[in-house]
Amino acid sequence: QSTLVVAEHTNDKLTPITLNVISAARKLGDEVSCLVAGTNCAKVVGEISKVQGVKKVLVAQHDAYKGLLPEELTPLILATQKQFQFTHICAGASAFGKNLLPRVAAKLDVAPISDIIEIKSPDTFVRTIYAGNALSTVKCSESVKVFSVRGTSFEAALVEGGSATKEEVLPLPPAGMSEWIEQNLTKSNRPELTSAKVVVSGGRGLKSGDNFKLLYDLADKLNAAVGASRAAVDAGFVPNDMQVGQTGKIVAPELYIAVGISGAIQHLAGMKDSKTIVAINKDPDAPIFQVADYGIVADLFKVVPEMTEALKK
C-alpha cells in the first residue's frame, strides 16, 4: 500500500484538515507521501516534513498553481501517479478536496468515494448518505482508490517527530483554461469554525442578522467560533460560509451551543458528533433537544445575554 495525500495549504500554512487526512492515510499503511503544489511554499513544505508518519513530500512550484485550481492540479497529480503508482489518493473533504478529487478520479476512470468517516480495510470505507441519516459501507474494487476524508472523523496528526524526505516534482505546462481572480475570505478574530473547540450557532430563532451580535458577544467570552443553521443562512441573516450542516460545514467541537435552532435533519448531520451539545430554544418539542446533553427551554433573548454576563464574572 502507498498513499498520496494532496495537501491543502495557503503557501504559508497547512490547512488543519490536511493533518486529519494524514492520520486517515496512515491507517492504510506506512507509505504516506504528501503532494504540496503552490507558488512559493517552502514554509508549508517545512511544516509538513515534520508531520508524524509522512515519508515523502513531493513539491511542485509554479505560478500556475496559484489558487490551487483543479484544472492545473489534476495533470500534476496524474503525472505523479504515473511515476509512483500509489494505491490510494486522498485529500480533505473540504471545498478544495471536493472540487479536486473527482476530477482526478474521472481522469483515471475510477469512481471516487466522498467524505469517508471510517476506513474498514484498504478497500472498504464508511461514509454518510442522506445528510447523515444512514451510513453506507462501500467496497471499492478500483485499481487506485480515490477518496476524500471528513476531517472531524480522524484525529489530527502531530506536527513533530517526522522527518520526511523532500523531492521536487517538475511542474507541467499550464492548462490555461481557468484563471484564479480573487478570494474574499470573511475576516474574523474568532477561531475557524471547523477547528474551534467551542461553537455557538444561531438559527431562525435569532430573527435577524443584527441579533447575531448576541452570539458574537457570547462567543468572545468562550473563545468560540460562530455558526448558523441553513434556515438562518437562507433567511439572509448571515453568509453561507457560516452554515453548519450536511451541505455546509461539518463540525465536531468539544462544546456546541445551538441557539434558536430547531434541529432540522440536515443541521444535525453537521454537528451531532460534537462532544457536548447545549440547546437553547423556547419550543420544548424542538428536535434539537433530542440530541442535546443540556437543554434550556427559554427565550434566547433573555438566556444568551444572561450567559454572557455570568461568564464575565
Next chain:
Amino acid sequence: MSARVLVGVKRVIDYAVKIRVKPDNSGVVTDGVKHSMNPFCEIAVEEAVKLKEKKLIKEVVVVSCGPQQVQETIRTALAMGADRGIHVEVSGKDSDTLGPLQVSKILAALAKKEDARLVILGKQAIDDDCNQTGQMTAALLDWPQGTFASEVVLEGDKLKVVREVDGGLETVRLRMPAVVTADLRLNTPRYATLPNIMKAKKKKIDVVKPSDLGVDLTSRLEVLRVDEPPQRQAGVKVETVEDLLSKLKEAGRI
C-alpha cells in the same frame, strides 16, 4: 448568443421525508416514499432558464438518468422553463448501481452530441451526498469547472464564477465551454405555474439508452450494507443559566 445549455436533474427522496433504513440493511426504503427533484438541481434549472430569459443562451436541454419515473422530474424542469428533455433510460440493477462516474460519462457524451456550451448541475444530490458529477463531467470533457457557484456571469467566451469556499468566496474566470455546479445562494428557484405545467406536457422528451451514447455502466463500487447512524441520547433539561454553566464547568467544557 446561440449557445445551448445542458442541465442535469436527479430524482431523489423528497428532502422533507424521514429516511428509514431497510431492515435487511441493503439500502433505504424508497417504495411508497415521496420523491422530488434534488433541490440543488432545481437551482441549476433556474439558472439556465434565467440565462435564456436574458437572451444569453438559445436553448435549455434537461437530462435525467434512471427508470421511467425520472420523466416526472424532467417534466418539472420543463414546467420551470426548460425547452426539451432527454431521458437516459437506466432501469433494474443498473439503476441501483448507477453512480456519479457513469452519469458523468452520459452527461459528457450528451454535451458533445448536443454541442452544449455550458453544463449546469447541482453541486450534490441529497441522497448519496457525493458532490462529484459536475467535476467528473468537466474532467471527461476536458472543460474547466466552476463548482459551488453562487454567481455566474457570461463575459463573451469567458465565464466568471463566484464560488463558495470554506472561508468565504472565491472568483475564477473560465474559458467556455465549461461546467458549473450550483450552490444554495445562486438563485431561488421558481415554482412552476399551472399554465406552464400544462405547456410542459407538450414539450418533447427524447428517450435514449446509455449504449446509444457508448457508455458502459459497469460499477466497481459495491455497497456492502447500509446502517442506521448511532443515536445520541437526549440529555437533561436545566432550568437556569447558572445551573447550565455549573454543569458545563463540571464536564470541563468551559
